[in-house]
Amino acid sequence: MAGVGRRTGRAVVIGGSLMGMLAAAALAETTNVTVVERYELPHGPLPRQGVPQARHAHLLWSGGARALETLVPGATEALLTAGGRRIAVPSDLVVLTSGGWLTRFPEQQFFLSATRDLLDWAVRERVTRLPGVRTLPGRSVLGLRGTATAVTGVLVRDGRRDETLEADLVVDASGRGSSMPRWLDRLGLPPVRTDLVDSGLGYASRYFRAPPGTESFPAVNIQADPRQPVPGVNGTILPVEDGRWLVTLSGTRGAQPTADPDAFEAFARGLRHPVIADLVSRVTPLSDVTVSHSTVNQRRRYERMRVWPEGLVVLGDALATYNPLYGHGMSVAARHALVLRDEIARRPGPGLARRVQRGAARAADAAWALAAGQDLRYPEAEGRAPGPLGAVMTRYSDRLMHTATRRRGVSRAFLDVMSLSAPQAAALRPDVLATVLSPFRPAPLEDPPFTASERDRMIPLFTGKDARPR
Numbered sequence: 001m002a003g004v005g006r007r008t009g010r011a012v013v014i015g016g017s018l019m020g021m022l023a024a025a026a027l028a029e030t031t032n033v034t035v036v037e038r039y040e041l042p043h044g045p046l047p048r049q050g051v052p053q054a055r056h057a058h059l060l061w062s063g064g065a066r067a068l069e070t071l072v073p074g075a076t077e078a079l080l081t082a083g084g085r086r087i088a089v090p091s092d093l094v095v096l097t098s099g100g101w102l103t104r105f106p107e108q109q110f111f112l113s114a115t116r117d118l119l120d121w122a123v124r125e126r127v128t129r130l131p132g133v134r135t136l137p138g139r140s141v142l143g144l145r146g147t148a149t150a151v152t153g154v155l156v157r158d159g160r161r162d163e164t165l166e167a168d169l170v171v172d173a174s175g176r177g178s179s180m181p182r183w184l185d186r187l188g189l190p191p192v193r194t195d196l197v198d199s200g201l202g203y204a205s206r207y208f209r210a211p212p213g214t215e216s217f218p219a220v221n222i223q224a225d226p227r228q229p230v231p232g233v234n235g236t237i238l239p240v241e242d243g244r245w246l247v248t249l250s251g252t253r254g255a256q257p258t259a260d261p262d263a264f265e266a267f268a269r270g271l272r273h274p275v276i277a278d279l280v281s282r283v284t285p286l287s288d289v290t291v292s293h294s295t296v297n298q299r300r301r302y303e304r305m306r307v308w309p310e311g312l313v314v315l316g317d318a319l320a321t322y323n324p325l326y327g328h329g330m331s332v333a334a335r336h337a338l339v340l341r342d343e344i345a346r347r348p349g350p351g352l353a354r355r356v357q358r359g360a361a362r363a364a365d366a367a368w369a370l371a372a373g374q375d376l377r378y379p380e381a382e383g384r385a386p387g388p389l390g391a392v393m394t395r396y397s398d399r400l401m402h403t404a405t406r407r408r409g410v411s412r413a414f415l416d417v418m419s420l421s422a423p424q425a426a427a428l429r430p431d432v433l434a435t436v437l438s439p440f441r442p443a444p445l446e447d448p449p450f451t452a453s454e455r456d457r458m459i460p461l462f463t464g465k466d467a468r469p470r
Contacts, residue, residue: 012167019316019333020173021127025071026341028130035135045121055290056205057248060112063420064331067338079122083241084114095221099402100444108412109419113238148187151312178318193301197383199375200253201295207287208245222271226377231255235276252378259291303361320364328367335363406442
């Protein structure tokens with residue numbers, strides 16, 4: 001943990017986002033860090049300007065949660081103490097996947113569920129108190145200082161005054177709106193290759209009051225089936241702090257939800273199963289409907305550039321963004337920060353920036369493959385179609401998903417990859433391959449796998465009468 005040992009050198013982190021704070025935590029163990037943020041940073045778990053997805057469902061998969069806790073010890077406990085939920089997967093999750101209802105096996109992985117405001121605060125409150133970390137809110141970064149071979153700092157504007165912050169390392173954590181391509185052009189570097197996949201997904205989210213007695217109620221998720229030649233529609237109920245359900249609905253191009261509150265339940269009723277609509281129809285809304293269309297998968301291939309400046313690293317959404325449907329953005333950010341910390345500890349000095357950039361690219365591979373590969377299957381999706389190998393892997397993934405719903409070992413392998421706790425190769429282990437490719441196909445579950453006690457808790461919700469003693 002930062003705060004131990006002698007710090008040498010200076011680093012500047014562009015952006016006070018979750019990625020920026022985790023990068024600062026990774027650097028603070030050995031370096032004096034300045035975090036430059038365009039907007040003011042709130043004191044407490046409050047909205048932060050410049051986070052377009054903040055009002056929608058967020059989760060931190062176990063692979064990212066473990067990385068976060070390594071970087072910022074105590075953040076998980078603070079999150080849970082403030083009302084966040086630890087959702088054991090698949091035991092605390094009722095989910096209709098493209099392959100059917102997932103059996104609720106004993107815990108194989110987990111995710112943390114909370115509002116983005118709370119999660120950002122749990123990290124920010126600890127990182128900003130670390131020795132060697134200072135924040136400069138209300139400042140805009142105008143560009144880089146240095147050359148095509150070495151970045152030496154950034155130019156910052158504070159009101160009408162410009163100043164240069166010298167740095168041995170600059171970390172761009174400014175998010176999907178990063179100006180890095182333009183800044184690199186000013187240094188004389190060639191354009192970065194950028195991959196885009198856009199399914200046209202739109203989001204609509206609303207808070208509801210969770211019914212009494214549902215404090216341990218599972219998360220609920222209804223997923224689209226990309227094998228069907230129709231727009232994909234999805235829905236999620238996430239339990240979050242303050243006794244609320246955060247309900248997020250989404251649809252690809254041609255089936256996007258709107259901000260009309262009267263259409264919210266109707267859209268939910270068009271999912272592959274009506275359980276989310278049924279639950280939403282019986283609870284009290286606490287907010288208006290918030291919509292967003294910032295869902296394009298975008299990946300900048302900085303790791304493939306022939307020349308890369310010493311002293312510059314691009315991480316998080318500034319490097320790659322993914323359809324939020326899969327919940328990987330924050331988890332990849334945490335793993336990026338871990339790559340940064342580990343590479344500095346392993347071998348600082350020349351070549352560090354290039355090694356971190358390549359390590360960050362590898363850490364993004366699984367999330368990118370899932371998001372881009374699935375989104376390309378929907379009607380009118382935009383992006384480069386996969387080659388023959390990609391088509392084979394898509395067919396295998398469909399069989400994997402179907403088998404995972406009923407076979408514990410395959411479920412474990414799938415969730416290990418999904419949670420970013422294991423590499424993609426875990427889904428191709430010999431034992432998993434043998435089960436997935438077996439001609440025997442397990443019979444799917446016919447109904448949502450709620451437990452008897454959960455169904456009892458739903459009886460008063462739908463009938464107004466107490467459940468009879470069992």
